[in-house]
Amino acid sequence: MDIGEVARRAGVPVSTLRFYEQKGLIASTGRRGLRRLFDPDVLDRLALIAIARTAGFSLDEIAAMFAPGARPLFDRQVLADKADELDATIRRLTAMRDGLRHAAACPAPTHMECPTFRRFLDAAASGALPAPERVAPRRGLKQRAADA
Incomplete structure (x- = not known):
């Protein structure tokens, strides 16, 4: 070809x-x-x-x-390590997504008055966004309004 x-x-x-x-x-x-x-x-x-x-x-x-002229040789540990890196990236991106979704739907008068948004802001300022398992699950507007 x-x-x-x-x-x-x-x-x-x-x-x-x-x-x-x-x-x-x-x-x-x-x-x-x-x-x-x-x-x-x-x-x-x-x-x-x-x-x-x-x-x-x-x-x-x-x-x-890729060895020259040979079939590719994949180090299984390198692949496992890359999968672990991807898991960490997914956790960080999931936390960021959840924070943005909350900020978009938060009933607080301003984002700076929202306790959940403040936690995300503090985490971002410290360089460590929270892991998704620490992010509260999505709840209905009435429950979120009561929390804010």
Whole structure:
């Protein structure tokens, strides 16, 4: 497959393929005129790169998983560690989402008068948002009004 076909099928720009080749993530098998040629299995490798990038791996970390000319080698502990990082990110983002939802629906006259919002503000000021399990579950407007 030429580079244009690979780019179209993988959904990435040709410049990305050239960059990945420069970084050693993929390898062309030759040329047809000025166009690079790739084996069809490059699409699987590009899919693995896309998954790894989405999971938060750097290109250098991904390159370490790909031995030249061999199948990718995934260190299971590295994968488990990345899953733990994602869990922590999910907890922080969930707490942020819950705080924003509360602020959007809070019946207090101002956000600064809302005890729940103040707790989120204090947590943000200290650099540690609360874990989602410490965020009160969503309740009806009447219950939230009584709490504020």
